[in-house]
Amino acid sequence: MSEIKKSLYRIYRPTNFSEVACHENLKTILTNEIKNNSFPHALMFSGQRGTGKTSVAKIFAKTINCKNKVGFEPCNNCESCSLANNNSHPDIFEIDAASNNGVDEIRNIKNNVSTLPTIAEFKVYIIDEFHMLTNSAFNALLKTLEEPPKHIIFILATTELNKIPATIISRCQGFNFQKISKSAMKNKLNEISTKENIKIDSDALDEIFYLSDGSLRDALNVLEQLMVFEKDEIKLADLKLVFNVASKKEKIDLLLDIFKGQVEKIIKYFEVATNSGVDFNSLALSLLEILKEIIEYKLTNNLEFKNVLEDEELEHFKIESLENLFLVSDILSEVYAKTKTTTINQDFMLVNILKVIYKLGKDNIKNINKKDVENKTEENKAIEIETNQTAHEEIEVDLVKPENEPQPKVEVIDGLNEVGLQKIILEQIVEYVPSSVKKIVVSDKKIFNVILGANKEQRNFVNEKIDEIFVRSNDGYFANEEIVKKFSLFWNGKIVAACENGFILVCDHDEVAEILNFKLQEDSFQNDIFSILQSPQAIIAISKESWKNIKEDFIKMKNDNELWDHEQINVAEFYQSIIKKINKVEEKELTSLEEMKNIFGEDNIEVID
Numbered sequence: 001m002s003e004i005k006k007s008l009y010r011i012y013r014p015t016n017f018s019e020v021a022c023h024e025n026l027k028t029i030l031t032n033e034i035k036n037n038s039f040p041h042a043l044m045f046s047g048q049r050g051t052g053k054t055s056v057a058k059i060f061a062k063t064i065n066c067k068n069k070v071g072f073e074p075c076n077n078c079e080s081c082s083l084a085n086n087n088s089h090p091d092i093f094e095i096d097a098a099s100n101n102g103v104d105e106i107r108n109i110k111n112n113v114s115t116l117p118t119i120a121e122f123k124v125y126i127i128d129e130f131h132m133l134t135n136s137a138f139n140a141l142l143k144t145l146e147e148p149p150k151h152i153i154f155i156l157a158t159t160e161l162n163k164i165p166a167t168i169i170s171r172c173q174g175f176n177f178q179k180i181s182k183s184a185m186k187n188k189l190n191e192i193s194t195k196e197n198i199k200i201d202s203d204a205l206d207e208i209f210y211l212s213d214g215s216l217r218d219a220l221n222v223l224e225q226l227m228v229f230e231k232d233e234i235k236l237a238d239l240k241l242v243f244n245v246a247s248k249k250e251k252i253d254l255l256l257d258i259f260k261g262q263v264e265k266i267i268k269y270f271e272v273a274t275n276s277g278v279d280f281n282s283l284a285l286s287l288l289e290i291l292k293e294i295i296e297y298k299l300t301n302n303l304e305f306k307n308v309l310e311d312e313e314l315e316h317f318k319i320e321s322l323e324n325l326f327l328v329s330d331i332l333s334e335v336y337a338k339t340k341t342t343t344i345n346q347d348f349m350l351v352n353i354l355k356v357i358y359k360l361g362k363d364n365i366k367n368i369n370k371k372d373v374e375n376k377t378e379e380n381k382a383i384e385i386e387t388n389q390t391a392h393e394e395i396e397v398d399l400v401k402p403e404n405e406p407q408p409k410v411e412v413i414d415g416l417n418e419v420g421l422q423k424i425i426l427e428q429i430v431e432y433v434p435s436s437v438k439k440i441v442v443s444d445k446k447i448f449n450v451i452l453g454a455n456k457e458q459r460n461f462v463n464e465k466i467d468e469i470f471v472r473s474n475d476g477y478f479a480n481e482e483i484v485k486k487f488s489l490f491w492n493g494k495i496v497a498a499c500e501n502g503f504i505l506v507c508d509h510d511e512v513a514e515i516l517n518f519k520l521q522e523d524s525f526q527n528d529i530f531s532i533l534q535s536p537q538a539i540i541a542i543s544k545e546s547w548k549n550i551k552e553d554f555i556k557m558k559n560d561n562e563l564w565d566h567e568q569i570n571v572a573e574f575y576q577s578i579i580k581k582i583n584k585v586e587e588k589e590l591t592s593l594e595e596m597k598n599i600f601g602e603d604n605i606e607v608i609d
Contacts, residue, residue: 008220017056021052023178030056042156064122067080080120095127130164135553207239211245229241284332288333446540452499453566486525510543516541
C-alpha cells in the first residue's frame with residue numbers, strides 16, 4: 001500500500017521561534033515573556049491565512065512546557081517536546097472552531113480546565129478559526145477567559161478579528177500577524193527548495209510571492225505543484241504554464257499601453273488573459289510593485305531601491321509624471337482591495353483601467369464605432385477642394401453632393417440587453433466609494449425575524465414581481481429600459497426568504513448589497529419598488545458570504561431553542577431605525593470634526609469628500 005506524502009508546509013512547519021519566517025517584533029515579545037516567565041493567560045493571534053498563527057501557537061505551547069529550555073527555545077528532545085512534535089501531547093489541545101463552534105463544545109472545555117495538567121506545567125488550548133464560534137459559545141467562554149485557573153493558557157487564532165466580540169478581545173493579549181514580507185518568503189522558499197534538491201530562479205520566486213499574497217502556506221503549495229511539474233530547476237516559464245501568470249514583459253507592456261492610451265491593445269490583452277485563466281489579483285499586485293519602483297526612482301534618483309526592474313526598463317517610464325504614476329497606482333490599489341474575494345475582478349480591473357486612461361486624457365484613444373460610420377458616410381460624398389495657399393488668401397472648400405444619390409443608412413440599435421445591464425451594474429460598483437455610501441448594517445435579529453415568518457407563497461409572489469421588472473421582448477432586449485436601469489441592482493439577486501411584509505435578497509457581491517441598501521433609504525426609490533411589489537416591504541440585501549453565516553447561526557440557535565415567534569414588521573419603523581443610525585454616524589463624524597477644529601484650528605483642517 002502506497003504511503004501518502006505529507007505536504008511541504010507540514011514537513012517544514014517550524015519547530016522553534018528561530019525557524020519562523022518574518023514577525024521579528026512579535027517573536028521578540030513572546031520570547032521575552034517566556035524568559036521572564038510572565039506570559040498572559042489568553043493570547044489572540046489575528047491575521048490572514050498562512051502567516052504562521054497556528055505554528056507560533058504550537059511553538060509557544062511547547063516551549064512553556066519544555067523541561068530543558070535553551071534560553072527561550074524548546075529543546076525538542078524532552079518527553080514533553082517529543083509528544084508536542086507528534087501532536088500527541090496530553091496537555092496541549094488544538095481545537096478547530098469551524099467544526100466545534102457550539103455551546104456544548106465550549107462547556108466541555110469549561111469542565112476540563114479545572115483538572116490539573118497530566119505531565120506538563122500548563123494545559124494549553126489552541127482554538128483555531130476562533131471567529132466561527134456562535135454568539136452563545138462566545139458568551140459561554142467569557143467567564144472562563146476572565147478568571148481561568150493558573151495552569152490554563154488559551155491561544156485564540158483568527159483570520160477575522162472583526163467578528164469577535166470586544167468583550168473577548170479585551171481579555172486577551174493581541175498579536176497581529178502581518179503578511180510574510182517578500183524577502184522573508186524568498187529566503188524561506190530558497191531554503192526549502194535547496195533541501196528538496198531543486199533550483200528555482202529569482203523571477204519565479206517573485207511571481208510565487210505575488211500569487212500567494214503574503215501567505216507562506218500558499219507559497220509552499222505553489223512550490224509543491226511546480227516540483228511535480230519540473231524536478232530539476234523551476235523557471236518563470238514553468239510558473240506561467242502551470243498557473244497562467246503574466247510575464248514581467250507583459251506587465252511592463254500593459255503599463256506602457258495604459259500611459260499611451262492604447263485602448264484596443266489593452267482590451268485585446270484582457271480578452272486573451274481571461275481566456276488563459278490569468279490570476280488578476282496577482283497581476284494587480286505585481287503591477288503595483290513595478291509602479292512602486294518607478295515612483296521610488298523618480299523621487300530619489302537612486303537605483304538601490306530597484307529589485308524588479310532593470311535600468312533599461314526604468315527608462316521606458318522616464319517621461320511619465322509622478323502625478324500620472326500615482327493616479328494609476330491608486331486605481332490598481334482600489335481594484336485589488338475591492339475585487340479580492342469576487343468573481344468579477346478582470347472586468348472591474350479593465351473598466352477601471354479604461355477610466356484612468358480617460359482621466360489621463362490621451363489623444364490617441366480612438367472611437368472605433370464612430371470611425372466606421374464616418375467611413376461609410378465618406379463613400380457617398382464627392383469632395384472638391386480648391387486651395388490657394390498664400391498668406392492672405394482664404395481656403396475655399398466646396399462639398400458637392402451628386403444628384404439622385406441616396407442618403408447613407410446608418411443602422412442604430414436602441415435597447416438594453418443583458419450585456420448592457422451588466423455594464424450598468426459594473427459602472428455603479430466602479431463609482432461606488434465607501435465614504436460616500438454609508439454602510440448599512442441590519443441586525444441579525446431583524447434578519448432572523450424575516451426567516452421566522454417566511455413562507456413559500458410570499459417568496460414566489462415577490463420573485464414574480466421582481467422578474468416582471470426584467471421582462472424581455474422577442475429580440476432579447478428588456479421591455480422597459482428605464483425601469484430596468486433604475487432597479488438594475490435587483491438583477492440576479494436571489495430571494496431566499498420572504499414573509500408578509502419583508503424579504504431577504506442575496507446579492508452576488510458585497511458592493512451590490514451595500515449600494516442597494518443605501519438606495520432603499522431614498523423615498524422615490526422606495527415608493528417605486530413598493531408600487532411594483534404592491535405593498536411596502538422591509539427589503540434586506542446581503543452578500544452570499546453573509547447569508548451563509550446567517551444560516552449557520554440560525555440553525556444553531558434553532559437547535560439550542562433560542563429562537564422566538566415571528567413578530568409583525570412595521571415597515572415604516574424598519575426604515576426609520578436605519579435612517580436614525582445613519583444620522584447618528586453623521587452626527588458623530590461632525591462632532592469629531594468640531595473637536596479636531598477646536599484642537600488644531602479650523603485653518604489647519606482640510607475636509608476631503
